[in-house]
Amino acid sequence: MSNKWFETVAQARQQAKKRLPKSVYAALIGGTEAGVSLRDNVSAFEELGLRPITAGQIAEPKMAVTVMGQRCAMPVIVSPTGVQAVHPQGEVALAQAANSRGTPIGLSAFSSKPIEEVVAANPQTFFQVYWAGDRDFMLKCLERAANAGAAGLIVTLDWSFSHGRDWGSPHIPQSLTAKEVLPHSFEIVTKLPWCWSWLRAGALPRLQVPNFAAAGEPEPRFFEAYGTWLNTPPPTWDDVRWLRSQWEGPFMVKGISRADEARHAIAAGATAISVSNHGGNNLDSAVAPIRVLPEIADAVGGEVEILLDGGVRRGSDVVKACALGADAVLIGRALLWGLAANGAVGVENVLDIFHTGIKATLRGIGKENIAQVGVQDVVVPPGFYPPPCG
């Protein structure tokens, strides 16, 4: 067993910390402002209890599900994230690892690898877009994703450009000029294995976002693309309906925190939603998704596939989310820590941790199949849910 092997997500995070330059690692752990949502995403799962059984456990519980038309070996999907400087293989490594474990991947519009390479590594790729640029530009990006073979579209709508971080945002260089890179030289030279991985790959961290361009057009840099997005008027539900009409196949709206919004998404044609606060990266104090999941599942369950993302760190968290109404979860940071620690093998390691954890939890609570878990399997403390809204 490689000495990079880890047995929990917390260990993957420790290894990522050791390996990555400080500012790259900081981008993977922080939340916005005081980090209230980020902390609560995780601690809300810790507040939920389970009621184990003793004799009569099921040795091999089943956990495969189908989400957005894709068979998933477990109710876990890679969440879309931009991972510019984490690892030279970036999203291709995430895609390969997910493919080897029978899991789809969400590919961010701000990813560092072209969608064509990612779909080649994992045909179960969902392309994620923001509402950015004009309709012609969005159509070209959708056309490129469809031609590449994307299996579904995710539109993330919760971002509201809340940038500040109380601990200071990590600096993202505009370009790799000496002037931009020199202030980072100390943190870089102290991370030799990370530097060596880039040297071996014959590459430098990419600041371009190749999927933020039509096929064959020049790749914009991160800040150029971000500027386009920042200057795009926010979409209405009519805009979302239009976007949906331009995409054949499964269509997810990511970033829902309220039942009335879930209904709007369904009316606009969504086939799936993700209950999400962007992993605590956007509006701080946005409610932890697991706290509002049952309210949303009660309102729209059966009409749309329901996913959750934010704070999932263990197999038992996945089971808790499914018990409270999710069909599956999306996972962001835990997989990025695996990627940072050991590339595709590290991502497989994290996916295996989730698989083993889901299995142990189902076994422990005596379920033959993930489809059988329900609210009766979870101990919810008083005051866990906020008053319903919408």
Ligand SMILES: Cc1cc2nc3c(=O)[nH]c(=O)nc-3n(C[C@H](O)[C@H](O)[C@H](O)COP(=O)(O)O)c2cc1C
């Ligand atoms: C470094 C980083 C980059 C992210 N980039 C995106 C993105 O490009 N698109 C998107 O929809 N969500 C993005 N997210 C949010 C994730 O998709 C997901 O909602 C969140 O990470 C889930 O929370 P978790 O990290 O606790 O699993 C990003 C999150 C992180 C940590």
